[in-house]
Amino acid sequence: MNNRVEISDSTSLTKSTKPVKERGSGRIKISKYLAYLFLIIVSAIWMVPVIFGITTSFRSQTEVVNEGFRLLPVNWIVDNYMAILENTSSAPILQWIWNSIFIATTHTLLVIVVISITGYGYTRMKFKGRDVLFFTLLAISFFPNVVNLIPSYKIIDTLGWVNTPWAMIVPGLAGMGNIFLVRQFMKGIPKELDESAKVDGASDFVIFFRIVLPLIKPVLIVCGLFSFVGSWNDFLWPVIVYTDVQKMPVTAGLLLLQDVYGNYRMIGQLMGSAILAIIPTLLLFFFAQKYFVQAIKLNAGIKG
Structure with missing residues (x-):
């Protein structure tokens, strides 16, 4: 029952x-x-x-002016792109893209070297005032970049780097945002690995290159992607430090195009130049898509 x-x-x-x-x-x-x-x-x-x-970018100038807003063109033409590629004097778009690729790639590689070594120093090496120095630099990095424009330009001018790639490659190599990510990621690696290696007679140099560096490869890829895209999209700084048309990166060149193609004279060529400028970063996103997703997860799950 x-x-x-x-x-x-x-x-x-x-x-x-x-x-x-x-x-x-x-x-x-x-x-x-x-x-x-x-x-x-x-x-x-x-x-x-x-x-x-x-x-x-595939419309004629007449259609742009007369048709107004129309999602698809009446007649598809490639004359705008032909004119863009033929203009190698006042608007050398391919040269600008190559300049940006060289600057962004070199900057990214040097960033990976600097932040990996710096992150190792802030997590594995013990010295007086280490944490105070780190958090002081981190707090200073919160100031807007526009505050540093005049001092940075004075330094670049003194070194003779105006109108050279080094004006964009060197500044920002030790970005505290990237160092913070590497430091937090590296803190999750057990220190017992270092101690075991030291027992076997390994130096800090060997521990860094053979133990720590392979383990932090994911966060270095993430920081490298952010650094490449940030260097490619940088606009204000290259406009200040470049006056030579042939040496400009693509962002500074696009500003120059407003005088060359703007004022409703050659809108199709202006848009075509902008489309060509985003193709490298678009390809980067397609091939490194999983790493961008990993970057979001890394930023969301970072430990204090």
Whole structure:
């Protein structure tokens, strides 16, 4: 008799809880659909100007002026891109892109070297005032970069680096944001590995290159991607330190194009130049997509 009561009670409990679960799952589905709808709307808002810019580069100047806003051109032409590639004097877009590739690649490689060694020093080496120095530099880095423009230019001018790639390669190598990421990631590596290596007679140099460096490769890739994109997209600083048209990176060159192609004279060529300028970073995103996702996860899960 008691067993029957227990069975009936358990049956009644499952019956009473089942509608609650169904209601909860229904709410989850609605919230998921709303999230998808929001993402679709945001994506459309972002994509429409990009698509319009790409299609505008395939329009004639007459169509740009007369047709107004039209997502797809009436007649597709490639004359704008032919004119862009043929202009190697006032707007050498391919030379600018090559300059940006060289600057961003060299800057990224040097950043990886600097932040890996610096991160090792702040986590594995013990010296007086280590943490105070780190957090002081971290606090200083919160000041806006525009504060350092005049002192930085004075230093670059004194070194004779104006109109040279070094004006963009060297500044920012020891960015505290990247050093912070490497330091926090490196703190998660057990120090017992270092102690075991020291027992075997390994020096700090050997420990860094053979033990620590292979383990921090994920965070170095993430910082390298951020550094490359940041160097490529830097706008204000190259406009200040470059006056030679042939030596400019692509961001400073695009500003110059407003005088060459702007004022509604050659809108198609202006948009075509902008499209060519984003192709390298677009290819980088496609080939390194998983590392960008890893960067988001790394920033979200960083330990204090």
